[in-house]
Amino acid sequence: MDIFHQKESKVRSYSNHFPVVFTQAKGCWLETEDGHKYLDFLSGAGALNYGHNNDALKQALLDYIERDGLTHGLDLYSQAKADFLTALTQYILEPRSLDYKVQFTGPTGTNAVEAAMKLARKVTGRTNIIAFTNGFHGCSSGALAATGNQHHRGGAGMALSGITRIPYDDYADVDGLTLLETMLNDNSSGLDKPAAVLLEVVQGEGGLNAASNLWLQRLRRICTAHGVLMIVDDIQAGCGRTGTFFSFEPAGIVPDMVTLSKSIGGYGLPMAIVLLKPELDQWLPGEHNGTFRGNNHAFVTAAKALETYWADHTFERHIRQRSEQVNRSLNKALDLYPNLFSQVKGRGLMKGIACKNGEIAAAISEGCFHDGMIIETAGPDDEVVKFFCPLTITEAELAQGLDIFTGVVAEVSSKITKKAS
Known part of the structure; x- marks a missing residue:
């Protein structure tokens, strides 16, 4: 571990919570250098929807590399x-x-x-x-201006503007x-007419807040009007994480633009795209640029993931x-431990349970x-x-992870009860 503490920047975060050295990964499992295995309920923050070293995607990539693609x-x-x-x-x-043009951005x-x-x-x-x-x-800077979290905004070192x-x-x-x-509708409101609204249908880092279909439909009508x-x-939230490929599908709306990254590359390989309505494709050549906007290895695994x-x-x-x-397990925990939990949140396999405070979640x-x-926390606190x-993940593997969670929750509740008494 010494080399990490000596040479890696303090900006690292996940490794602070999970201080072991990983050497192998397969499916929903991570393995350390000493052979200890961990169920992965982090999934690269959503970059590994198809698991680690997925066999179908790996073979497609190996074949491509072998023929010097x-x-x-x-x-x-x-x-x-x-x-x-x-x-x-x-x-x-x-x-x-859906009729979208595809823009390949930096990854x-x-x-x-x-x-x-x-x-x-x-x-x-x-x-x-x-x-x-x-x-x-x-x-x-631009994306950070649209981000609400004060911890991340505090790292900007400059004023963040252009957002209401x-x-x-x-x-x-x-x-x-x-x-x-x-x-x-009010010319004296002081709101500069916006170019766009930018939103997550399910807010990942913000605490798994899920917008209702009615809210999304109303927002779409306001934007159009x-x-x-x-x-x-x-x-x-995309690439199947909420249950459908796009998170907005259940609402029956069509955004003007959609941003995708993380699991669009299939294998955890860096890749990002913007889907945009054809009439919006008004870029001049090279106007939004990037040396690594052509990660062909990611194109290979992305295509294979969609096909598979x-x-x-x-x-x-x-x-x-x-x-x-997951719902059954979390709702049972909610009923059994009202001293720990307040509500179940999210959609699909983008689920979570809100604790009474951050200390309990930690x-x-x-x-x-x-x-x-390995499981992380989200939300303002x-x-x-x-x-x-x-x-x-298989039914049995998921059950194994939920059993670990249930056992830990019982221990945490017991400790809090003893401390209170």
Whole structure:
């Protein structure tokens, strides 16, 4: 461990909570150098929806590398890129009657968000963007301006501007959309007409707050009525995490732009894209640039993931069944331990349970790690225990993880009860 403490920056975070050295990973399992195994309920913060070293994706990548397929290609045409675009169209866009152009950005989610915000401003000629309380969109300056978390905002070292923040659905019993609509209709409200609204349908880092379908539909109507673009940040909630490929599908809305990263690369390989309506494709060549916007290895695994998991509804049914399994366990914990928990949150396999405070959540996460499971927390005070296992997890593996959680919760409750008495 010495080399990490001597040479790696203090900006690291996950390793502070899980201080072991990992050497292997497979499916929903991580293994340390001494052979100790941990169930992975973190999944690369949503970058590993298909698990570690997925056999189908790995073989496609190995075959591609073996035949010396293009690795780095800027934005040159390549067969790997063509195969990905074909798979995306065939398995995702056409079945959902979605007509989007695809922009390949730099390989991080925050870069995709930056691109979407820039394009919205370019197309509309307006600069203001509406973001929402508890939203998280990345740590580069534009995306960070739209992020609510004060810890991350504090690292900017500069003023963060160009954003008007509105209460999210069910935020402190405030009707944010009535506020937004009223201000848009009032020439003296002081609200500069926005280029776009930027939102997560389920707020990952913000605490697994899930917008209702009615709220999303109303927001879509407001945007349409006022000529404001709707950008859905599906970087963490997309690629099946909430039960459908896109998180917005159950609401029946069509965003003007969608940002995808994390699991769009399939194998955990860096990749990010912006989906945009064709009439919005007003970029000049190279206007949003990036040396690594052509990760062909990610194109290979991304295409294979779409072909393997999204050709029919089998995978969606699997996610729904595993989600119901998590729901049963979390709702039981909620009923049994009202001293620890306040509510179950999220959708699909983007679920969590809100604790009475961050100390309880931290104790549960630490206890799970001790018992062989990696699970993180989210929310304004890190008060939500966040269940983020790979979507490919089996019923038995998920049951094993839920049993670890249940056992730890009983121990934490017992300690708190003894301390109180």
